[in-house]
Amino acid sequence: MNTLFDNCILNTDSYKSSHFLQYPPGTQFVSSYIESRGGDYPKIVFFGLQMFIKSYLLQPITAAMITEAEQILLAHGVPFNRVGWEHILTAHAGFLPIQIDAIPEGMLTESSQIMAQVVNTDPRCFWLTSYLETMLLRACWYGTTVASRSYRCKEVIAHYLSETADNLNGLAFKLHDFGARGVSSYESAAISGLAHLVNFKSTDTLAAILAAKRYYHESAMPAFSIPAAEHSTITAWGRDLEKEAYRNMLTQFLGKDKLVAVVSDSYNLWQALEMWGTEFKSTIENSQGTLVIRPDSGDPVEIVLKTMQKLESLFGCSTNSKGYKMLPPCVRVIQGDGVTIDSIGEILHTLKDAGFSADNLAFGMGAGLLQKLDRDTLKFAMKASAVQINGQWQDVYKDPITDHGKQSKRGRLALIRNGAGRLETIGVSDLGMHTNLLRPVYRNGKLLVDDTLSDIRERAAI
Secondary structure, three states: OOHHHHOHHHOOOHHHHHHHHOOOOOEEEEEEEEEEOOOOOOOEEOOOHHHHHHHHHOOOOOHHHHHHHHHHHHHHOOOOOHHHHHHHHHHOOOOOOEEEEEOOOOOEEOOOOEEEEEEEOOHHHOOHHHHOHHHHHHHHHHHHHHHHHHHHHHHHHHHHHHHHOOOOOOHHHOEEEOOHHHOOOHHHHHHHHHHHHOOOOEEOOHHHHHHHHHHOOOOOOOOEOOOEOOHHHHHOOOHHHHHHHHHHHHHHHOOOOOEEEEEOOOOOHHHHHHHHHOOOHHHHHHOOOEEEEEOOOOOHHHHHHHHHHHHHHHHOOEEOOOOOEEOOOOEEEEEOOOOOHHHHHHHHHHHHHOOEOHHHEEEEEOHHHHOOOOHHHOOEEEEEEEEEEOOEEEEOOOOOOOOHHHOOOOOOEEEEEOOOOOEEEEEHHHOOOOOOOOEEEEEOOEEOOOOOHHHHHHHHOO
């Protein structure tokens, strides 16, 4: 057994192990919720809970897990609730007696609205709800934050395409995920890479492809890549043979309806562009494929514009229906260095001012897409909001006098669209004729909703 990943009793914070002794006498049920309390993005794309449930909650705990957890936690200095865990083993066949309700994955929500709610289903396991906070919060914040960042990038790109391009047909391929090497683990790559694929169909993170098939029923190929050079495959030829390195790329990969990306800044970007537009111009133009040039180094706003202008002088441009310049179909540009939400907007704004369509360009984004974020990017929190003690539900909340922004919600909660069509978190008792947008997704070891990636993409579509 791989303790780090297989024993969910140890998938928590150490101090949680003492909480079964801290609740009031007579406590039977604890209800907690998950929300974003604010942060960087006004539109939040909920994603990742189904992947977590399938990975961690559909396998029962075992006697061996209980023994292992007891040995570790007692030696670690905290109490261990062996009686409670053995009750789960015997009364529930090892499956966790909790219910998770959540909004549909891919749904656009906003800060300060409930995304998920968790409650124990066995009164003897009142301590379990908060015990699971560590893993449940992590399951929600990471995928959701990446999906929301990716969605915001998509909004920016869509805005400039709508202003400067004939259509949005290429939008799904305008942001390519380069981030697998920049995340903390293979599992992180799968979660965050798939979160990006909620919005786009362009990636080099293979873990995301596997996750889409394993956790979200994606039988078709969910995203694509193309042959691409890196600096090692160009510089291995040496500076004197740079031209031969480029010739090899065209010979090996460029052809009818094919694309190939070639990093071109290994030595002198401007000389490389000159080669593309003189030595190899006829080859590129006659290939019926597309060479995607990657300028990379330097200030991205300046370099992309100068690259575009140089390519215009070498290959010429046509004018589209919006009056903006388009390079011929045989040549395009991808910027993969210094790409952030802000720089995407700055680059596309500069191109627009210079008369170029955003459709000439794609972006590659690495750790800035998948890793340079944390739980506070969207201020995620999971808080208890109601407890049942001796048969009576009562509200619980926090309201620190030193930071009212951390005030938590009260009661058993629901999410609705109000009369104005806006999302609103209310008490379950106030639902009336409203539809609760939270739906049961897990109960007592059973997955209750099994979405496809296609379903999720449809909800998140611009």
